[in-house]
Structures are given as C-alpha cells and as structure tokens.
Amino acid sequence: MTVxxxxxxxxxxxxxxxxxxxxxxxxxxxxxxxxxxxxxxxxTMVVTLLxxxxxVLSSVVLGLIGVGLGIALIRLKGIEGIRxxxxxxxxIGFGIVYTLWGARLAIxxxxxxxxxxxxxxxxxxxxxxxxDAHAHAHVHADAEPAANLTPWILFTIFIFGPCEPLIPLVMxxxxxxxxxxxxxxxxxxxxxxxxxxxxxxxxxxRALSLPTAGxxxxxxxxxxxxxxxxxxxxxxxxx
Numbered sequence: 001m002t003v004x005x006x007x008x009x010x011x012x013x014x015x016x017x018x019x020x021x022x023x024x025x026x027x028x029x030x031x032x033x034x035x036x037x038x039x040x041x042x043x044t045m046v047v048t049l050l051x052x053x054x055x056v057l058s059s060v061v062l063g064l065i066g067v068g069l070g071i072a073l074i075r076l077k078g079i080e081g082i083r084x085x086x087x088x089x090x091x092i093g094f095g096i097v098y099t100l101w102g103a104r105l106a107i108x109x110x111x112x113x114x115x116x117x118x119x120x121x122x123x124x125x126x127x128x129x130x131x132d133a134h135a136h137a138h139v140h141a142d143a144e145p146a147a148n149l150t151p152w153i154l155f156t157i158f159i160f161g162p163c164e165p166l167i168p169l170v171m172x173x174x175x176x177x178x179x180x181x182x183x184x185x186x187x188x189x190x191x192x193x194x195x196x197x198x199x200x201x202x203x204x205x206r207a208l209s210l211p212t213a214g215x216x217x218x219x220x221x222x223x224x225x226x227x228x229x230x231x232x233x234x235x236x237x238x239x
Contacts (some may be wrong), residue, residue, distance in 0.1 A: 005181050008173065009188050014166045016189040020196040024233040025091065025161070026052075032043035033150055034205050036102070036224035043200060044205055047151045051158040052197045057192040058083075059163035063170035064182075080164050084092040087161040094153055095229025102221025161235075165192075 020026050030051070034044040063081065166189050173181035 005173075005178075005184075008169065008181060009184055010120040012166075012169050012185045012188040013192050015169070016192040017196055019165050020193050021200075025235050026055075026193075026197050027204070028231050029091070029154060029228050030197075030201045030225035031204045031208070032227040033154065034201070034221040035208055037150065041202065042202060043070055043151075044157070047154065047199045049194060050151075050198055052194045053190070055158040055161050056166065056186075056193055058159050058161075058164055058187050061167045063167045064174060066167075067171055080167060082236065083160050084164075087157055087182060088208055088232050090157045090160060091228055091232025091235060092231075094231050095225050095227075097225070099148075099222050099225030099229060101141065102223070102225050106222055157161050164191075165189075 027048070030044060030048045033039070033047075060079070079110070107185060166186075169185050170182055175177075175184060
C-alpha cells in the first residue's frame with residue numbers, strides 16, 4: 001500500500017463526510033417524511049440506507065463508464081451538473097405535490113362534531129379528528145397509496161442526485177488500472193456517507209419522537225412537503 005493510496009483513502013473518507021454533512025438534502029427529506037408519515041425507526045433507516053446506496057452507486061457507475069469510454073473529467077462533471085438539475089427539479093416537484101396533497105388531507109381531516117343518541121334517550125356530542133385515537137376511525141382512501149409510493153419516489157430522486165466529489169476520486173485510480181484502490185475508495189466514501197446519513201436521521205427522529213399535539217399535527221404532511229420543496233430549492237441554488 002503506497003502513500004498515494006493512503007492519501008486517496010483518507011480523502012475519500014473526509015470528503016464523503018463533509019459532502020454529507022453540508023448537504024441537508026441527504027437527510028432532511030427522510031426526517032420530514034418519517035415524522036409526517038409516522039414511520040417506524042426501522043422503516044426510516046431502511047429507506048435512508050437504500051436511497052443512500054442508490055445515490056452513491058449511481059455516481060460510481062457513471063465514473064467507471066467515463067473511464068471505460070475515455071470521457072474526460074470535465075465532461076463527466078457536466079453530466080453530473082445535469083443530474084443535479086434533474087434531482088433539484090424532482091425534489092421541487094415532489095415537494096409541491098406533497099405539500100398540496102398534505103394540505104388537502106389536513107382540510108379533510110379538520111376537527112368535527114359527532115352527535116350520539118343512545119337508546120335511553122341520552123344525547124351527547126364530541127369533537128374529534130380522523131387520525132385521533134377514536135372508536136369511529138376514518139381512513140382516507142387516498143392516503144395509503146401516497147404513503148406507499150413516497151419511499152420509491154425518494155429513491156428515484158436520490159438515484160439522479162449526483163455525488164460530485166466521488167467522480168474524480170474514482171477516475172484517478174481507475175484510469176491507472178488500480179482496481180483495488182477504486183474498490184477501497186468507493187467503500188470508504190460510501191461507508192462514511194451512509195453512516196453520516198443514518199446517524200443524523202436516527203438522531204433527529206429520536207429527538208422528534210414526542211407526539212405532535214394540536215392543530216400542527218394535521219399539517220404534518222404539508223409541512224414535510226414544504227421542507228422537501230425547500231431542499232430542492234437549496235440544491236437548485238447550490239446552497
């Protein structure tokens with residue numbers, strides 16, 4: 001193992017960590033969707049892990065294709081720029097649609113009064129919302145499909161999301177035919193990226209695990225959509 005290889009491995013680990021920490025789009029959408037959809041910690045971690053793997057591997061594949069076809073680094077960066085635009089607009093579009101859907105669900109789920117007349121003539125009224133722990137539970141038919149599709153939508157967006165720093169890290173050893181270095185770089189970069197994503201998401205979900213009370217609970221999905229929309233705008237503006 002040469003000094004050059006050690007420096008390359010260290011760079012992969014360091015850049016991967018910084019790239020993840022400075023990119024809120026790597027973890028904020030998962031936190032928002034977990035909170036709004038009341039996902040379990042296990043489901044949240046699985047979705048985050050799969051999206052992170054797709055995020056890293058898509059750039060690895062692009063970099064190796066570039067090496068195989070002899071495409072210059074500058075051209076690959078241009079392709080990554082296009083992927084960045086696509087990912088940003090996908091986040092923006094998904095955020096807008098999810099916000100509107102969440103707002104519609106909140107309006108349909110507004111508190112309302114039920115009047116009960118018992119056989120003994122007793123009459124009473126009470127107010128509840130559809131997601132309350134109430135005996136007369138109501139489930140919106142349009143809520144379940146959206147909840148099932150959300151992880152797949154996030155996965156698709158993350159496939160398009162580029163890992164710009166990984167491209168040169170992979171291309172340098174690949175161009176020299178150093179297969180072992182390529183594998184170690186990919187492993188180091190991927191491991192620290194996924195670890196950082198999972199750690200941040202897990203910590204945030206734990207910190208936000210207290211029940212949401214009052215009117216704000218109704219707007220959880222709409223607020224999650226706004227958060228994702230904000231992430232998309234941030235990616236578009238290069239923030």
